[in-house]
Amino acid sequence: MLIKNTKSNYGLIAILLHWTMAILLIALLILGLYMVQLPISLDKLKLYGWHKEYGLLALLLVLMRIIWRFSNTTPLLSIPWWEKVAARSAHWIFYILMFAMPITGWLMTSAAGLPVSFFGWFVLPDLITADANLMNLFTEIHKWLGYGLIALLIIHITAALKHHFINRDDILRRMI
Numbered sequence: 794m795l796i797k798n799t800k801s802n803y804g805l806i807a808i809l810l811h812w813t814m815a816i817l818l819i820a821l822l823i824l825g826l827y828m829v830q831l832p833i834s835l836d837k838l839k840l841y842g843w844h845k846e847y848g849l850l851a852l853l854l855v856l857m858r859i860i861w862r863f864s865n866t867t868p869l870l871s872i873p874w875w876e877k878v879a880a881r882s883a884h885w886i887f888y889i890l891m892f893a894m895p896i897t898g899w900l901m902t903s904a905a906g907l908p909v910s911f912f913g914w915f916v917l918p919d920l921i922t923a924d925a926n927l928m929n930l931f932t933e934i935h936k937w938l939g940y941g942l943i944a945l946l947i948i949h950i951t952a953a954l955k956h957h958f959i960n961r962d963d964i965l966r967r968m969i
């Protein structure tokens with residue numbers, strides 16, 4: 794398998810980034826939804842800490858991924874034009890969400906007056922000064938973007954499975 798993408802196939806780096814991030818984002822969604830409904834406790838705080846650190850790892854990975862995407866060709870899609878527009882739009886909305894989720898999380902934490910640490914290696918600068926109204930606003934935005942990400946993911950998985958099992962083309966196979 795080639796490192797870079799070609800006009801007909803995804804390369805190793807794009808595939809590794811796709812699946813590492815897919816697992817990480819699905820875990821962050823589940824962890825986020827689970828931790829918010831726990832009663833306040835040390836365990837809850839520990840899970841919030843993990844969520845923030847792995848959420849920042851997602852930000853680092855999506856930065857690498859967008860650079861890779863722009864320095865590479867994207868495999869062609871031989872499907873009807875409307876499906877191509879839908880697929881490419883979904884991919885760009887995914888990129889917007891992959892940036893917006895960690896950034897709103899970071900903004901929310903800064904607005905709460907709390908530090909954001911990256912696995913204890915260093916502490917990130919506050920993006921804004923502490924403000925309870927902004928904290929509530931970014932918490933709401935973060936939550937609704939999360940719901941949007943789940944909805945898009947369901948559509949994306951359904952489309953991938955439809956291509957594999959109904960159309961029987963190579964769209965899913967070339968991402969594996």
Ligand code: HEM
Pocket residue numbers: 818821822823825826829841844845846847848849851852891894895896897898899901902909932935936939940942
């Ligand atoms: C791609 C990365 C991320 C995803 C997919 C994600 C997803 C989620 C989800 C689904 C929730 C539950 C929302 C709710 O039901 O109220 C949540 C909550 C939360 N997230 Fe994230 N998150 C990400 C990154 C981050 C980052 C980087 C931070 C902070 C640095 C962060 C901080 C928080 C906090 C503090 C909450 C709890 C909010 C509350 O108590 O209501 N998240 N996240």
Ligand code: HEM
Pocket residue numbers: 807811814815816818819862868870880884885887888891946949950953954964965966968
């Ligand atoms: C949160 C999880 C996921 C995100 C954010 C995501 C995002 C993306 C993005 C942005 C692309 C375009 C290529 C790229 O830039 O890497 C893509 C392609 C693809 N994804 Fe996902 N994906 C996720 C999970 C999944 C899952 C679980 C499946 C399989 C069931 C899947 C199947 C595919 C396939 C088959 C392609 C290739 C489409 C093509 O050839 O254009 N993805 N995905």
